[in-house]
Amino acid sequence: MAMDPAIVKAFALTGTLRASINLGNPILANRDAQTGEPFGVSIDLARAFAERLGVPLELVVFDTAAQSVEAVSDERADFGFFAVDPKRGETIAFTAPYVLIEGFYLVRDDSPIRSNAQVDDANHRVAVGKGSAYDLFLTRELKAAQIVRAPTSPAVVQTFLDQQLEVAAGVKQQLEADAAKAGGLRLLDERFMVIRQAMGVAKSRGEAAAEALRAFVEEMKRSGFVAGALERHGIRGASVAPAD
Structure with a gap:
């Protein structure tokens, strides 16, 4: 898929492609404990897209999804x-999703x-990650339970x-890992939802840029690149999204 120069310019306004990376979802992005460098499926896709455009890549790293969204929107x-x-x-x-992840609830062993x-009871408080996909979803869906937002x-x-809250909500793998420690x-x-992980570009960059990104994601799924990245990083419990 050769990129039109106009598409390259629409993405790399500064001459460098700046990828917004959210470390709040360790299924897709993490930081190496020794080097401090980000790694993961998102980073692999970012590098592949920069290579496709023929421009250098800069990773702009954030701790939360909300910050990552704001960086692209702005x-x-x-x-x-x-x-x-x-x-x-x-x-x-948004593109179509490239990975599907499940959202689950966590409670104490002795919870009723x-x-x-x-879960959706006036006596229940549900912990969520502020600005996360499941925060946005549960804010719409829960009518009685109180949402408590972790940073x-x-x-x-x-x-x-x-x-001492009654429920925690989040990505299944993160909850499982934390539960095993505690x-x-x-x-x-x-599960209470399927989290559809996609790539995205600001609408202000134009429909042609959005279509180019959508085509890239479909190619990465079809070619086995996404499946290979999940395997390479040892990700379990997440699946490659079907073709759009």
């Missing part, structure tokens, strides 16, 4: 990696809550424990 970054959400879609043009339907997604379980916690038996 054009402090040229594109990014986000869960698809209608609120974010006001300023971001046994099903997702029991980042990785801080959700600690907030849940520290404030002990005495369990996931409910069913």
Whole structure:
């Protein structure tokens, strides 16, 4: 897929392609403990896209999804990696998803809550990562339960424990890892949402840029690049999204 020079210019306004990277979702992006360098599926895709455009890449790294979305919306970054959400879609043009991730609820072992339907109760407080995809989703969906926002997604379980909340919500793999460390916690038996991870560009960059990014994502899924990245980084419990 050769890129038109006008598309290259639409993305790399400064001559360098700036990728907004969210470290709040460790399924897709992490920081190397020794070097401090970001790595993961998102970074692999960012490098492949910069190579396709024929421009150098700069990683603009954030701790939360909300910060990452704002950077692209404000054009402090040229594109990014986000869960698809209608609120974010006001300023971001999304591709189809490249990875599907499940959102689950976590409770204490002795909690009377046994099903997702029991969560939405006026006596329940639900910890979420501020500005995350599941925060936006549950803000719309929960009618009675109170939402308590942790500063980042990785801080959700600690907030849940520290404030003695009734429920924590988040990405299944993150909750499982945190529950294993803390002990005495369990996931409910069913997901409450499927998080559709996509790439996105500010709508202000134009429809041609958005279409080019959509085509890139479809090629990366079709070629096996995304599946290979998940395997290479040892990601379990996330699946390649079907072709759009």
